[in-house]
Amino acid sequence: MIEYLSRFLYVLAASRKKLIILVCGAVIAAFVEAIGIGMVGPFIALVTNPKFAEQYPFVLDFFRIIGLGQLVEEEPQLILPIFGVAVVIVTYLKSYLSFCVQRYIFKFSYAQRGKLFGRLLHTYSRAPYTFHLTHNSSELIQKMVNETEQFTTTVVMPQLFIISNACVIGAIILLLVIVNSLAMLVVCGMFLVAFGLLQHFKQRIARWGRDKTESFEASIRIINHALGGIKEVRVLGCESYFETQAQVQTQRYATSTASFIAFNNLPRYALEAFMVTFLVAFTFIYLKMNPNNAESLSSVLGIFALASVRMLPALITLVGSISNVRYAKYSLDNMYRDLKELEKLSPELMAAEHRASNDRLQGQLTTLPFTQSISLDQITYRYDSSADPSLDGVALTLNRGESIGIIGRSGAGKTTLIDVILGLLTPSDGDITVDGQSIYQDLRSWQNMVGYVPQNIFLIDDTLARNIAFGVPDHLIDHERLQKAITAAQLDDLVERLPEGLNTVLGERGTRLSGGQRQRVGIARIIYHDREVLVLDEATSALDNATELLVSDAVKALGGHKTLIIIAHRLSTIEHCDRIYMMEKGRVVKSGTYEEVVLGTTPEMAMSDGTN
Numbered sequence: 064m065i066e067y068l069s070r071f072l073y074v075l076a077a078s079r080k081k082l083i084i085l086v087c088g089a090v091i092a093a094f095v096e097a098i099g100i101g102m103v104g105p106f107i108a109l110v111t112n113p114k115f116a117e118q119y120p121f122v123l124d125f126f127r128i129i130g131l132g133q134l135v136e137e138e139p140q141l142i143l144p145i146f147g148v149a150v151v152i153v154t155y156l157k158s159y160l161s162f163c164v165q166r167y168i169f170k171f172s173y174a175q176r177g178k179l180f181g182r183l184l185h186t187y188s189r190a191p192y193t194f195h196l197t198h199n200s201s202e203l204i205q206k207m208v209n210e211t212e213q214f215t216t217t218v219v220m221p222q223l224f225i226i227s228n229a230c231v232i233g234a235i236i237l238l239l240v241i242v243n244s245l246a247m248l249v250v251c252g253m254f255l256v257a258f259g260l261l262q263h264f265k266q267r268i269a270r271w272g273r274d275k276t277e278s279f280e281a282s283i284r285i286i287n288h289a290l291g292g293i294k295e296v297r298v299l300g301c302e303s304y305f306e307t308q309a310q311v312q313t314q315r316y317a318t319s320t321a322s323f324i325a326f327n328n329l330p331r332y333a334l335e336a337f338m339v340t341f342l343v344a345f346t347f348i349y350l351k352m353n354p355n356n357a358e359s360l361s362s363v364l365g366i367f368a369l370a371s372v373r374m375l376p377a378l379i380t381l382v383g384s385i386s387n388v389r390y391a392k393y394s395l396d397n398m399y400r401d402l403k404e405l406e407k408l409s410p411e412l413m414a415a416e417h418r419a420s421n422d423r424l425q426g427q428l429t430t431l432p433f434t435q436s437i438s439l440d441q442i443t444y445r446y447d448s449s450a451d452p453s454l455d456g457v458a459l460t461l462n463r464g465e466s467i468g469i470i471g472r473s474g475a476g477k478t479t480l481i482d483v484i485l486g487l488l489t490p491s492d493g494d495i496t497v498d499g500q501s502i503y504q505d506l507r508s509w510q511n512m513v514g515y516v517p518q519n520i521f522l523i524d525d526t527l528a529r530n531i532a533f534g535v536p537d538h539l540i541d542h543e544r545l546q547k548a549i550t551a552a553q554l555d556d557l558v559e560r561l562p563e564g565l566n567t568v569l570g571e572r573g574t575r576l577s578g579g580q581r582q583r584v585g586i587a588r589i590i591y592h593d594r595e596v597l598v599l600d601e602a603t604s605a606l607d608n609a610t611e612l613l614v615s616d617a618v619k620a621l622g623g624h625k626t627l628i629i630i631a632h633r634l635s636t637i638e639h640c641d642r643i644y645m646m647e648k649g650r651v652v653k654s655g656t657y658e659e660v661v662l663g664t665t666p667e668m669a670m671s672d673g674t675n
């Protein structure tokens with residue numbers, strides 16, 4: 064329980080002070096409600112039994128507390144009307160307070176959802192790259208969209224309702240004990256039934272919660288597969304394969320959700336059945352033991368009826384809230400694990416990223432001093448899931464303004480090397496230095512000076528301008544620089560042909576562009592961002608020969624004042640490079656000029672696909 068609460072408080076992004084104020088408000092409202100409930104009984108008793116005030120001294124005590132003790136002692140006929148007015152006032156106060164507290168609970172809980180969503184996005188987007196290599200994006204989307212909602216409705220709200228209902232129940236129990244200690248019998252019976260049910264269904268509730276979360280996550284993954292790969296799916300005609308998978312998951316989701324909702328109604332029926340059974344059994348036993356005292360039975364039964372009418376709804380809400388909390392335990396544990404692990408793992412990284420985002424927004428980027436060279440010194444990297452290292456003692460040096468080409472067969476380690484250079488993977492051995500300073504001393508400043516064009520350019524479903532000035536708010540876009548980048552990447556023709564020029568929306572993942580055009584947008588993007596070191600991963604693979612020539616010219620034009628690292632898909636792309644490194648099984652096996660390395664090497668040795 065303590066562990067659960069500490070996890071809950073960790074995930075809850077609210078200030079503790081707010082939470083304490085909220086709990087205090089809920090407790091006060093619950094006590095006013097309990098007082099209101101408690102006053103109804105004596106009011107009815109005062110109406111039906113005029114001697115009630117004499118028999119029960121707490122009635123006069125009440126009048127003394129509100130300062131009217133003397134008045135009602137002198138004029139006892141005023142007891143009933145004054146008490147009636149007090150009941151009405153307390154009921155109004157109770158209703159108003161309960162409404163305010165509930166409204167605050169809803170506001171507070173949904174504000175938590177927004178905050179938690181932002182916190183998860185912040186954490187995931189700044190998490191080490193290796194985290195993303197092992198976590199499916201559907202899982203992360205599921206957590207941000209569904210589990211934050213679940214956290215709000217089935218963890219935060221129920222916990223606050225547990226507190227307020229526990230207060231109401233406590234106050235009612237106190238009241239019943241004061242009025243008639245026999246009522247404890249029925250209270251104990253009710254608790255036994257309610258908590259017996261919770262205990263009996265404990266495992267099942269937790270399993271339903273887990274099933275619901277997992278099936279929702281699987282559904283998002285299936286949607287991603289079926290619609291993300293719509294071209295292949297349509298051509299291969301395997302739509303029904305994904306439909307069958309989706310059916311399994313929706314069925315699992317339906318079963319777990321329906322079972323839980325049905326269970327939530329069970330305590331009400333069980334408690335009602337218990338009450339009737341108890342009252343009938345009690346009546347028979349009472350009559351058997353007191354055959355001549357049937358009249359007193361009605362007053363005892365009245366107390367029981369009062370207990371059940373007041374206790375039942377509060378107890379049902381309490382049981383519902385507790386089962387909700389259990390139902391959501393799986394998703395709470397999930398979010399706790401991610402947040403705790405990632406926030407613990409990379410607090411400096413997170414802080415640095417946060418600073419960098421702010422700097423970027425203000426157009427100021429800190430970079431490492433770079434006037435001479437970049438050196439990779441004995442870089443070794445092994446993926447967690449792999450037995451052999453993918454990079455094994457790679458060493459190379461690159462002077463400012465130079466361009467190097469990296470070639471090698473498929474699986475030689477080129478992409479892994481690029482990921483290490485980009486600072487996405489941290490080598491287990493070796494170092495990368497810029498003018499002698501390790502990039503790991505200030506990774507963000509290193510990344511601020513690197514531009515990257517991957518094999519598959521990531522395009523957002525937005526305008527061409529925003530895709531080139533990627534991540535820059537509209538009001539900070541430099542239009543002169545944008546135009547230069549477009550011209551350098553040979554995109555002028557495209558801009559002219561697009562219906563709304565630079566403001567044309569490119570479609571999801573740039574579906575309105577050809578492969579070659581997408582590549583050129585990627586190149587325009589790094590030109591716009593004007594980074595000192597440019598990394599091109601087979602950047603010209605999707606270009607036709609004529610366009611490739613144009614883009615290669617643009618890239619070549621960058622040479623001399625930009626430092627280039629190119630993973631080549633076609634040997635012609637790296638002809639102009641100052642040096643070529645050939646990789647094999649994670650090692651650099653040959654280096655030198657184009658003539659020294661490429662000529663005399665079979666295309667199979669040099670390239671992923673054996674082309675030249």
Ligand SMILES: Nc1ncnc2c1ncn2[C@@H]1O[C@H](COP(=O)(O)OP(=O)(O)OP(=O)(O)O)[C@@H](O)[C@H]1O
Nearest residue numbers: 196446448449453472473474475476477478479671
């Ligand atoms: N996420 C990963 N987990 C485990 N092993 C990996 C992972 N990514 C790559 N590898 C392994 O690391 C080695 C190098 O892969 P890498 O992708 O760097 O090669 P590459 O030269 O870029 O190949 P290609 O030209 O086909 O893209 C391969 O043996 C590959 O199986």
